[in-house]
Amino acid sequence: MGxxxxxxxxxxxxxxxxxxxxxxxxxxxxxxxxxxxxxxxxEMKRNSGVQVGYxxxxxxxxxxxxxxxxxxxxxxPDLRQAVLDRLAMGWSPEQVSGRLALEHSAFxxxxxxxxxxxxxxxxxxxxxxxxxxLPRAKSKRGWRHHSHKPTGHIKDRVSIEQRxxxxxxxxxxxxxETDLIMFSNHKDNLLVAQERSSRFVFIAxxxxxxxxxxxxxxxxxxxxLPPSLRRTLTQDNGPEFFFHHxxxxxxxxxxxxxxxxxxxxxxxxxxxxxxxxxxxxxxKPDSCSEADITALAARLNSTPRKCLGFKTxxxxxxxxxxxxxxxxxxxxxxxxx
Numbered sequence: 001m002g003x004x005x006x007x008x009x010x011x012x013x014x015x016x017x018x019x020x021x022x023x024x025x026x027x028x029x030x031x032x033x034x035x036x037x038x039x040x041x042x043e044m045k046r047n048s049g050v051q052v053g054y055x056x057x058x059x060x061x062x063x064x065x066x067x068x069x070x071x072x073x074x075x076x077p078d079l080r081q082a083v084l085d086r087l088a089m090g091w092s093p094e095q096v097s098g099r100l101a102l103e104h105s106a107f108x109x110x111x112x113x114x115x116x117x118x119x120x121x122x123x124x125x126x127x128x129x130x131x132x133x134l135p136r137a138k139s140k141r142g143w144r145h146h147s148h149k150p151t152g153h154i155k156d157r158v159s160i161e162q163r164x165x166x167x168x169x170x171x172x173x174x175x176x177e178t179d180l181i182m183f184s185n186h187k188d189n190l191l192v193a194q195e196r197s198s199r200f201v202f203i204a205x206x207x208x209x210x211x212x213x214x215x216x217x218x219x220x221x222x223x224x225l226p227p228s229l230r231r232t233l234t235q236d237n238g239p240e241f242f243f244h245h246x247x248x249x250x251x252x253x254x255x256x257x258x259x260x261x262x263x264x265x266x267x268x269x270x271x272x273x274x275x276x277x278x279x280x281x282x283x284k285p286d287s288c289s290e291a292d293i294t295a296l297a298a299r300l301n302s303t304p305r306k307c308l309g310f311k312t313x314x315x316x317x318x319x320x321x322x323x324x325x326x327x328x329x330x331x332x333x334x335x336x337x
Contacts, residue, residue, distance in 0.1 A: 007063065008043055013056040016040060020054060072109060073117040079107045083114055087133040090277055091303055093118075098310035135277055154237055156245065157256040160264050167232060170267075173197045173320045174231035176252075177268035178218065180209060180240055181275060188285035189240075190293065191217050192275065194268050195229075199305055200317035201271055203297040205290060211242040218247060226324055227251050234265045274300060 008016075012033055019029045026044075030037040047059035073080040082105075086096045093114035100107050121130045122139055131139045167175050173195065181190040189206040191214060202221045206213060222230040234255045235241045244254040257264040278296055279288060301314040308316055 008039075008059075010056060010060050013043075013047075013059050016043065017054055017056050017059075020044070071117045071120065072113060079109065080117075082107050083109065084133065087114075089303075090135070090274075090299065092135045094306050095304050095310065098306050099304040102304070102310040135274070137277075154239075154242055154244070154256060157237070158254060160234060160255045160257050163232065163234065163255045167196070170197045172231070174225075174227075174229045176222070176230070176233045177265040178233060178235050178241075179262075179265070179268045179272060180206065180214075180238065181272055181279070182281065183279075183285045183288075184282045185285060190275065190279070192268060192271060193218060193221055193233075194271050195313075195317065196267050198316040198320060199267065199271070199308065199313040201297055201300055201313065203275070203293050203300075205285075205288075205293060206240075209238065209240040211240055214240045215243040215246045219250065222247070222252060223250055228324060229320070236262060236265065271300070274303075 012035075015033060016029055019032060024032075026040050027037045030040045033040070043059070044054050047062045048054040049058055052058055073083060082100075083096055086099070087093070091099070093111040096114060097109055097111040100109065115134075118130055118133055119139075122128060128139055131137045166172065175196045176193055177196060178191070178193040181192060183189065187208055189209060191204050191206045192201060194201045204217055206217065218233070222233075230250060230252050232253045232255060233244070233247060234257065235244065236257050237259055241254075241256075244256075247254055262269050275296070278299075301317070302312050304310040304312050
C-alpha cells in the first residue's frame with residue numbers, strides 16, 4: 001500500500017506562520033496541526049522566500065505553481081518535435097530519453113512521460129496513427145502471447161548447456177547469434193547475425209531456407225574478422241543451420257538452443273523484433289531491395305541502445321576494432337636500426 005499525502009491548506013499555512021512567529025518548534029507546530037514534523041519542515045523549506053521568509057499567501061502560490069499543468073510534451077513544442085522526430089526514426093521512448101541525456105541536451109524527459117503522452121493522444125483524439133510512433137505500434141501497453149513452433153533435430157549439435165557461462169555476461173567480444181526472418185511468402189528470408197557484446201548486426205536476403213547458402217553467407221561475414229571477433233555462434237534448431245560444422249575450421253564453436261527456447265538467444269530475438277518494426281511479417285519480398293536491407297542494417301547499427309549506455313552498436317563495434325588494432329600494433333617487434 002502506498003502512502004496518501006494531503007496538501008497543506010491556506011488556513012494551515014496561516015497557522016504555521018503564526019505559531020512559527022510565536023517561537024514554537026517544528027514538533028509543537030506539527031502537534032497543533034495534527035501533522036508530522038517532517039511534513040511541516042518540508043513545507044517551510046520548499047515554500048519560504050529568501051527575502052520574505054515563510055508567508056502563507058506566498059507559500060500557497062509557490063505550492064500551486066508546482067502543481068502538474070499537463071504533459072511537458074504538450075506544453076513544449078520544441079521538446080515534442082525533438083522527441084517525435086526520433087520516434088519517427090524507429091527509436092524507442094527509452095532510447096530517445098537515454099540518448100538525450102547522454103548528449104547533455106537542453107531537452108530531457110523520461111521514457112514514461114513519452115509513453116504517457118502517446119497513449120494520452122490516442123485516448124483523447126481516437127487517432128490510432130499515434131501508435132506508430134511506438135516500437136511495436138501497440139495502442140495499449142502489455143505483453144502479447146507468442147506461440148512456438150516445433151523444431152527438428154540437427155545431427156552432431158552442441159547444446160547451449162555446454163557453452164561457457166562467461167559468454168552470457170556479454171563482456172567478451174566475438175560471440176554471435178543468428179536467425180532467419182521470413183517474408184509474407186514464407187520462402188524468402190532475411191538472415192540476421194548479431195554480435196552479443198556490441199549488438200552490431202549483419203542482415204542479408206536469403207532465397208529459401210537451404211543450409212548451404214546460409215552457412216556460406218555466415219562465412220562471408222565472419223571469415224574476414226580477426227579470430228578474437230569470431231569465437232562462437234549460437235542458433236536455433238532450424239534446418240537452415242544443418243551445415244553449422246563448416247564454420248568450425250574458422251575457429252568458431254557453434255551452439256544450439258533447446259527446442260522451443262528462442263529466449264536462450266535473446267539478443268537476436270530482440271533484434272528480430274526491431275527489424276519487424278520496418279519489415280512486418282506481411283511484407284512482400286519484392287518490396288525490399290538489397291539497398292533497403294543495407295540501409296536498415298545501417299539504421300539499426302546507428303540507433304542508441306540502453307544496454308550500451310545509449311551508445312550505438314556501431315560506436316561500440318568500432319571501438320572494439322580500434323582496440324584490437326592498437327593491441328596488434330603494440331605487440332609488433334621494434335624495427336632494427
